[in-house]
Structures are given as C-alpha cells and as structure tokens.
Amino acid sequence: MKIGSLWLKVQIACGDALALGPGKADLIEAIAAQGSISGAARSMGMSYRRAWLLVDEMNRCFDPPLVETLRGGGLERGARVTETGLVVVAAYREMERDAAAIAERPAYARLRSHLRVAPRAAED
Template sequence: MKRRGKGALPALHVRVDLVPGVSFGPGKADLLQGIAETGSIAAAGRRLGMSYKRAWSLVETLNRMFRAPLVSATKGGLSGGGAVLTPEGEAVLARYRAIQARVAAAAAEELAALHAAAADRR
C-alpha cells in the first residue's frame, strides 16, 4: 500500500463520487486495505501517516457511506481490540481496486505520452 502522491509516475488517482458530498478514493481504499492487512485501525492509520483520530473518523465516515458498515471494530482491553472488514467492506474495496486497474489500463498509453512530454523538475 502506498501513500497517495508517492509511487511510480505517472500516477492517476480515481475518486468515485457516490452521491453529492460523498466520495470514495485512494485514501479511504488504502485505509480499508490497511485494516484488512493489520487487523487494526490504529496500525492502518500509522501506515498512512495519519493520526488515530483521523483514521477512526474516516472509518466512521465509511460505515455511514454505505447501506451496511464496511469495518467492524472491537474495543480494546485485556484481549486487545481489533478491526476487520465486513463482507461489504471487502466487496467495496475489491470493486474500487478493479476500477483503478481498469482505468490505469485504459489510460496507460496516454499517461506514458504525458510523462514523456513532461519536464523533469527534480
């Protein structure tokens, strides 16, 4: 999982506007993927360089964005807390990643041409 804005260039970022004011993009997808991989909202947030509060806020937003929650979290304590993607969360993440892959494949030639025409400003 890579933080937005880093990685191979040229880069294309896909954001899906679901309804006015409600969008799903690379940041939310990366947070879901991090939760799936680490079993922790805090750990997923740390991977992305975001605060615990910000990660939790995004999870709450994600859980309200869809008809069913995308993340199921358990409170900490002696046995520790944790978080997992619900089946809906897994499906949303998979669909978004499929959209990303299709968009990247469809735009590869044009992105390469733009990259070749861009000035190296390092």
C-alpha cells in the same frame, strides 16, 4: 495510477462526501492487515483521529458499513473489515486497473502530448 506526468485517480462520491479513493482503500487494507484502526493509522503514518474520521465517512457512505469496530478487551477488540468492505475494496482495485488500461489508448497519448510538465507561472 501515475504514468509519466499524467495519471488517473478513481474517486467514488456519495453526495458531497468522498466515499472511497486510493487513500481510503489503502486504509481499509491496512485495517484488515493490522486488525485495528490505530494499528492501520500507525502503519500509514497518520493520526488515529484522521483514520477514525476517514473510516466514519466511509461507513456513512456504504450500506452495510465497511469497517466494524469491536469493543472490549482481549482478542475481540480493535476493528475488522466487513465482507462488504472486502467486496468494495476488490471492486475499487479492479476499477483502478481499468483506469490504468486507459493509458494504452490513443486518446491518452494525444492528451499527454499537450500536457506541460509544470504549470506556467501566473501572470500579474
């Protein structure tokens, strides 16, 4: 959540992998809305390959997987967000709201009072 020049970003790690962050949560929500990884990718302005790699990484980090791909033709093709995926994204969004509430605490104001708008130029 960006507030002024200081924001907190919630990222969930799984070993060395990034299991979930704001972009991946957005992707899961887009898959739920579009019914496919390709449709979600298009709606987010990313390539299908990039979206598929992100879904694959998320699915390898959670048990059971967050997104299920459906093969075949007709109405039963594409992808769907699993019940676990819905629960995980809801919990993640709650954590984002909790992180945003930190901005109302005095420590945030103290930290922000010392934060520069941009980094100093590197010294030679």
